[in-house]
Amino acid sequence: xxxxxxxxxxxxxxxxxxxxxxxxxxxxxxxxxxxxxxxxxxxxxxxxxxxxxxxxxxxxxxxxxxxxxxxxxxxxxxxxxxxxxxxxxxxxxxxxxxxxxxxxxxxxxxxxxxxxxxxxxxxxxxxxxxxxxxxxxxxxxxxxxxxxxxxxxxxxxxxxxxxxxxxxxxxxxxxxxxxxxxxxxxxxxxxxxxxxxxxxxxxxxxxxxxxxxxxxxxxxxxxxxxxxxxxxxxxxxxxxxxxxxxxxxxxxxxxxxxxxxxxxxxxxxxxxxxxxxxxxxxxxxxxxxxxxxxxxxxxxxxxxxxxxxxxxxxxxxxxxxxxxxxxxxxxxxxxxxxxxxxxxxxxxxxxxxxxx
Ligand code: NAD
Numbered sequence: 001x002x003x004x005x006x007x008x009x010x011x012x013x014x015x016x017x018x019x020x021x022x023x024x025x026x027x028x029x030x031x032x033x034x035x036x037x038x039x040x041x042x043x044x045x046x047x048x049x050x051x052x053x054x055x056x057x058x059x060x061x062x063x064x065x066x067x068x069x070x071x072x073x074x075x076x077x078x079x080x081x082x083x084x085x086x087x088x089x090x091x092x093x094x095x096x097x098x099x100x101x102x103x104x105x106x107x108x109x110x111x112x113x114x115x116x117x118x119x120x121x122x123x124x125x126x127x128x129x130x131x132x133x134x135x136x137x138x139x140x141x142x143x144x145x146x147x148x149x150x151x152x153x154x155x156x157x158x159x160x161x162x163x164x165x166x167x168x169x170x171x172x173x174x175x176x177x178x179x180x181x182x183x184x185x186x187x188x189x190x191x192x193x194x195x196x197x198x199x200x201x202x203x204x205x206x207x208x209x210x211x212x213x214x215x216x217x218x219x220x221x222x223x224x225x226x227x228x229x230x231x232x233x234x235x236x237x238x239x240x241x242x243x244x245x246x247x248x249x250x251x252x253x254x255x256x257x258x259x260x261x262x263x264x265x266x267x268x269x270x271x272x273x274x275x276x277x278x279x280x281x282x283x284x285x286x287x288x289x290x291x292x293x294x295x296x297x298x299x300x301x302x303x304x305x306x307x308x309x310x311x312x313x314x315x316x317x318x319x320x321x322x323x324x325x326x327x328x329x330x331x332x333x334x335x336x337x338x339x340x341x342x343x344x345x346x347x348x349x350x351x352x353x354x355x356x
Contacts, residue, residue, distance in 0.1 A: 188225030
């Protein structure tokens with residue numbers, strides 16, 4: 001049995017991980033440490049027994065130290081971050097504070113509790129990072145492997161790269177038992193509707209434009225969040241200390257193909273369920289038209305990376321990882337979740353409209 005702190009566990013991937021871990025290790029103690037920024041949501045943890053949510057900032061080392069001691073924590077799974085590239089372009093400070101200084105705060109507290117106080121207990125600091133730290137690929141470049149040199153291009157990816165280096169240094173210098181995973185673009189339940197898939201899905205349901213950056217040919221690898229959580233589970237259980245593992249979905253797609261799949265999926269859902277037209281009367285699909293009509297090309301994001309691709313040979317061969325879904329299947333599951341959970345996303349849209 002383990003006692004875990006999951007930082008950022010009220011956010012998208014963190015909450016999915018908490019749900020996942022509850023299923024695979026029901027006896028473990030889970031403390032979620034989350035500052036509940038705009039991206040954090042208590043409702044993401046609804047229905048989970050025995051999960052303690054502590055509202056707090058990872059930058060507060062004393063708070064983290066107190067939790068490590070009082071809850072007898074032996075494992076930190078670190079998701080908390082500022083995570084949206086567009087926001088890092090308009091306001092990079094929060095990214096440096098949370099992603100770099102916040103990660104360092106956690107590392108310091110973990111070192112004190114697990115090494116300096118000399119308990120000698122087995123422990124783990126697992127750091128969740130991104131493939132964006134590797135930079136941008138040309139059309140025929142080989143996919144990112146764990147040995148690809150770092151070349152972050154946005155304030156977001158630069159701050160994540162900084163945090164990755166600190167985790168590596170705390171292992172190398174002090175012997176902290178760390179692992180790191182760098183994953184591709186996630187999608188699935190509980191994703192805040194500022195990221196491509198939930199944003200475009202909800203826009204298609206409400207007849208709003210689908211704003212495509214540049215020529216829409218930026219390529220990403222798409223990973224269903226549940227497959228990502230499974231990858232992290234394997235690393236926690238069998239990963240080698242001090243190592244880094246890439247986690248991908250094996251679904252490299254240009255944005256315009258992802259958007260085409262979203263439009264196809266929404267149109268098919270309306271065709272299969274006539275009740276959707278009454279619930280979402282502004283959707284083109286409710287009026288017998290195609291969602292693809294909503295496509296609208298907008299000025300490209302500054303410094304927009306062209307292509308990311310993940311070589312996941314290491315986690316496949318060492319830990320037996322394989323994603324369980326392709327993109328069409330994963331998107332259908334995700335669309336069905338958003339259609340069912342209007343109670344989850346409607347208040348977020350209202351809150352975002354009021355804040356604008
Ligand atoms: P998210 O933005 O949905 O959630 C982040 C969570 O962290 C929120 O609950 C927020 O309240 C919390 N948080 C932010 N600042 C905090 C602070 N100072 N102290 C405590 N909590 C704080 O992010 P996500 O998409 O779930 O991403 C989780 C992790 O995975 C991040 O580290 C991100 O860099 C990484 N990642 C995400 C993706 C993706 O596609 N979403 C891809 C690769 C890597």
